[in-house]
Amino acid sequence: MLKLAIQKSGRLHEDSMKLLKECGIAISNGANKLKTEATNFPLQVFFLRDDDIPQYVEDAVADIGIVGENVVYEKNKSVKTVEQLGFGGCRLSIAVVRGEQYNNIQSLEGRRIATSYPHLTKQFLKKNKVNAEIHEISGSVEIAPGIGLSDAICDLVSSGSTLLTNGLKEVETILQSQAVLIRHNNFNAAQQQVLDKLLFRIHAVRKAKNNKYILLNAPNDKLDEIIGLLPGMKSPTVLPLADKGWSSVHSVLSEDEFWDKIEQLKAAGAQGILVVPIEKMVM
Numbered sequence: 001m002l003k004l005a006i007q008k009s010g011r012l013h014e015d016s017m018k019l020l021k022e023c024g025i026a027i028s029n030g031a032n033k034l035k036t037e038a039t040n041f042p043l044q045v046f047f048l049r050d051d052d053i054p055q056y057v058e059d060a061v062a063d064i065g066i067v068g069e070n071v072v073y074e075k076n077k078s079v080k081t082v083e084q085l086g087f088g089g090c091r092l093s094i095a096v097v098r099g100e101q102y103n104n105i106q107s108l109e110g111r112r113i114a115t116s117y118p119h120l121t122k123q124f125l126k127k128n129k130v131n132a133e134i135h136e137i138s139g140s141v142e143i144a145p146g147i148g149l150s151d152a153i154c155d156l157v158s159s160g161s162t163l164l165t166n167g168l169k170e171v172e173t174i175l176q177s178q179a180v181l182i183r184h185n186n187f188n189a190a191q192q193q194v195l196d197k198l199l200f201r202i203h204a205v206r207k208a209k210n211n212k213y214i215l216l217n218a219p220n221d222k223l224d225e226i227i228g229l230l231p232g233m234k235s236p237t238v239l240p241l242a243d244k245g246w247s248s249v250h251s252v253l254s255e256d257e258f259w260d261k262i263e264q265l266k267a268a269g270a271q272g273i274l275v276v277p278i279e280k281m282v283m
């Protein structure tokens with residue numbers, strides 16, 4: 001049995017629950033519950049504040065946890081990152097008042113910076129040999145300059161719209177972050193086995209998301225050229241169509257090369273191209 005800590009509510013909660021669901025793990029999310037158990041996988045799920053997750057995992061109160069890299073690095077606990085999960089993307093950035101002149105990092109010398117990330121902010125300033133006053137506050141950091149608490153902030157940004165509405169501009173990026181799976185450092189063989197089983201499923205889910213299943217019709221005289229464009233898991237499947245002289249070709253394409261390949265396939269004579277999502281993909 002593994003104990004997994006996820007965020008109780010907030011930006012990572014939904015995606016963490018969705019990942020478990022896509023891995024075929026059934027858990028009930030009773031409102032205001034502290035913990036629950038999966039019915040079909042040896043997993044217990046704890047719902048916690050994200051800030052507390054690294055500590056709970058270090059102490060092995062939870063064996064594994066899903067949390068932002070920003071929190072992992074800020075808390076600096078002795079935990080191991082096992083897997084990047086591809087959601088919860090954001091960056092930790094320094095922002096200053098929009099109208100203010102900002103030339104480079106030296107412009108922060110002697111200024112007051114409000115942040116919930118004192119450790120990472122200090123580390124960044126030290127690395128750049130800048131002395132600034134850090135004011136640690138726990139929430140609504142973006143309003144600090146407006147109320148005269150600070151000259152700048154260091155906070156998480158995704159679209160930048162919060163900065164915009166608060167009259168701030170992003171000037172330095174300290175860290176790029178996404179949600180990760182962490183574990184403590186004292187795993188036994190049985191725990192590792194359950195984790196491997198979970199990771200196997202996570203890989204299959206993530207791999208499927210990055211790939212599309214493609215079906216197309218190809219004139220037989222163009223078949224070699226078209227097959228040459230397709231990678232497939234081993235090689236494409238080719239089936240004869242009722243219409244003599246044509247074949248149906250099935251393959252898998254990755255998201256990054258998708259549009260380029262479609263254009264090339266069309267140019268090579270492919271017709272009736274169908275693209276369908278893949279639910280799970282096991283290599």
Ligand code: ATP
Binds near residue numbers: 179
């Ligand atoms: P908690 O109540 O659990 O302490 P919180 O208010 O600290 O929640 P959220 O705002 O829900 O945290 O953010 C959780 C995580 O979501 C962040 O630590 C970060 O990894 C990620 N995230 C992604 N985009 C953003 C964003 N634009 N602002 C803040 N966090 C973001």
Ligand code: ZN
Binds near residue numbers: 049050
């Ligand atoms: Zn938090």
